[in-house]
Amino acid sequence: MTDKRIVIAGGHGQIAQHLTQVLTAHGDRAVSLIRNTEHVDAVTALGALPQVIDLEAASVDELAEVLAGADAVVFAAGAGPNSGPDRKDTVDRAGAVLLADAAEKAGIRRYVLISSFGAGEPVAEDLDEGWKAYIKAKTAAEEDVSARSGLDWTILRPGRLTDEDPLDAVSLTEPPMDAGSVPRADVAAVIARLIDTGGAVRKTLMLTSGSTSIADAVDALG
Template structure:
């Protein structure tokens, strides 16, 4: 499988690239910083330097040409302000989806976040940090855009991300109780979802749990 990962040097994207390369897939990683290229190559991922905050649809479509799937795992990251939450977590995700349509790449996975429903219709808990509100609004807007497109999309909403070792056991469903999940397990779930076309059209929440990842993904493919 030929897979393009946007945000390939992020903590989820880098792990996902390594996992997919280890199983023999062909990986293209979109990164903004050319200094990240050697890290990607060391993980078996071919880097493409492209700033998704500035790139055209045509440029991204050229990168996607011939791919079997695309994964949006980019994010503005900690320390960024509300403006970059919009330009990365929303606009760059929309750009990738539009480019996938143009390139004829139907399968696309989008990493979102648990909690986005808290800011639907402009509402948010009064105690919530304004930058985090902007982040959730950006993720929700990216989801809503993707859901309108004629693509085989799956949206994954992880809980609180940690750098703890993965356990290979998760809770995965349209709605789960809030919790945390290692980034390694998020990446493993994304890898499994790429092999599960029946999950197209699903929005799934993810935390650590007791169910082995293959079983958890198999269970959601049978949802009505």
């Protein structure tokens, strides 16, 4: 029983739901930040405490009040594949920045940002406009969070996400890394391990399926 309070922004997302289940099983308390009241029952059923708040409208003070008493925060929110460039910016970038601002105001140091392969790299002009906007937003979020001395941040860039069963076999390392895929459940398990151990502070990590257990992969990072 670790008994940590972990706040997850984007609590109804697929990785967030897996993370809630992992944290709950470990004896932690997941607090799910959700925008849609229709998702309250779903996250509650997974063991989370729902908190309805819109990251595109909330102030730093409002969000900091919700975060009070947390041991760590996780940014798992996203505008979604069908959203336009404007919402990629207001959610994937500005939402991550808002969560960082609020965490600092609430005195919470541990911050895990779910990013993506491709972030932090030049964006090819021949890519889909939606993907370019997404990667640009993720890169800007990374740049903001990684510049903060007041946060013990870890940036996690998973490869192509799948809904396969967890494998507990990953490749987890600082860039660069060859492209690959990874089950969402394994992404969640890596995040839970990062929070539990407090490891990989101020590191940007690439994640795909591989041959090392999640425990060993995280612990090897120090």
